[in-house]
Amino acid sequence: MTHPSSRPPQGRTPLRTVQVLGGGSAGSSVHVRSLTAGLVARGVRVTVCAPPGLDDTYGFTAAGAQFVPVPRRTDPVSVSALRAACAEADLVHAHGLHAAVRSALARPAQTGRRTPLVVTWHTRAHAEGARAHLLRLLERRVARASSVVLGTSSELVDRARSRGARDARLAPVAFPAPRRPPAPAHDDPERLGHKARAELGAVDRPLLLAVGSLEPHRGYGTLLDAAHAWLRLDPVPLLVVAGEGPERAALQRRIDLEGLPVRLVGRRDDVPELLTAADVALLPSRWESRSVLAHEALHSGVPLVATAVGGVPELVGDAAELVPYGDSRALASAVERLLVDPGRRAWLRAQGLAQAATWPTEDDTVAQILSVYDELTEPLR
Incomplete structure (x- = not known):
């Protein structure tokens, strides 16, 4: 079913977004699949950059996205692969800390300014000692490089602000309710x-x-x-x-x-x-x-x-x-x-x-994120 706002206003080109996944955890991957379907239904062009194999598991292509396999963060070619995928993007949306670090390096400049970067913090990493110090540095770098940080809980929003985010907002993500395959009539x-x-x-x-x-x-x-x-x-x-x-x-x-x-x-x-x-x-x-x-x-x-x-x-x-x-x-x-x-x-x-029943629906989540996209890209379009 086509969403009533799926066509861009006359004279405007469709918004081009790149969704970037790092390790591809179940939570962030399910969210990106849901977000992709909602954005495509609203006339947004979506490219999903994620580790090879995730498209088979989560069906980004089936949801209407272009899928670009990008190696995991330990692969040295991941930033260059991501840079090529983001070359024509109006906005880059990274999901998770390491995806955000690479996206900040890979996003192109647009007429003297960087392409807007939205980062969703779905969770937080845990580390001790020297690794904990490195983690804080990475979080600070991502928070300051982002146009908007979206936290899936109030605690993550506070964490982003403490790391220097200019704009951090609560954006609880909606996961689809469990879907069970239809059972035969005798299988109650x-x-x-x-x-x-x-x-x-x-x-x-x-x-x-x-x-x-x-x-x-x-x-x-x-x-x-x-x-x-x-x-x-x-x-x-x-x-x-x-x-x-x-x-x-x-x-x-x-x-x-x-x-x-x-x-x-x-x-x-x-x-x-x-x-x-x-x-x-x-x-x-x-x-x-x-x-x-x-x-x-x-x-x-x-x-x-x-x-x-x-x-x-x-x-x-x-x-x-x-x-x-x-x-x-x-x-x-x-x-x-x-x-x-x-x-x-x-x-x-x-x-x-x-x-x-009180949680945001998938439509609510897509509408909130799309309003952020419009806010960041309106001056460019």
Whole structure:
């Protein structure tokens, strides 16, 4: 369906934008795919620059963009490849810190001035020692080079301002609600949930679900600590972790050595179906802005236990059980209380659906970002 404002005003050429992804995290990639579809529907020309292979995963071309594969930040040719892609752009929009650093170097000059650079900070990196100092320098460089910094949470907006951003604004991104493939008439949601539980080995026991890359900042060590407490429950709940990453081997060793009721199931394409089957979703991260799992859990009416970090409290409001980061006892206790209290679980389901209804829609997000683009490019057009 064509958006009513999809045609540019008479006598004006379509706005040409370049969307730049660095590592291509799930959250930023899903957002760029959604943004691309909305911008194209409004008559904007979109080029997506991202690591090779991401177009197959997220469908930028299918959404109407031109896709330019650009090597990841460690590749020395990435800046030159990006410079060529940005040569004719009216505006460059980078998603993430490292994408922004390269975009600031690659964007062309327009009649004596730099092409406007919009940067969305979806999350923040974590580092210690010398790397932490380097990280602050990079953040300062990006903040000062940007025409506008968009933060997906209030904390990120404050961080951008503290790093010297001239213009930093709150711009919460909208992720699509979980989309499930149509099921045969005989496959109702309850039956599908039973099938998923049977596959995972949780037919007669509670199912807990965590989703995300297996990296230190995700808090899975704390989650395994909490799993010790669940060994004394009857029945013992099964914790399923969907995701891949460098911590997998270490986590699996702990699971095997300590006999924990945990399954690492790797990267999955059926997370919405797993959520449908789960009794509780878990988000134990050290820091999150607008977590994809939190979005999907609340949209699906699945009770969520999450750490009270970053943008999580702002995102979920009263619709989740919040615990301190790194506190395995608090995490274990919150889960145990939910498992024995169906009334509380039902209340959280209802609160989650109500909270999700307050979030900006994909159309809202596109409209806000497009207004920023118009503001920055009007003098040039």
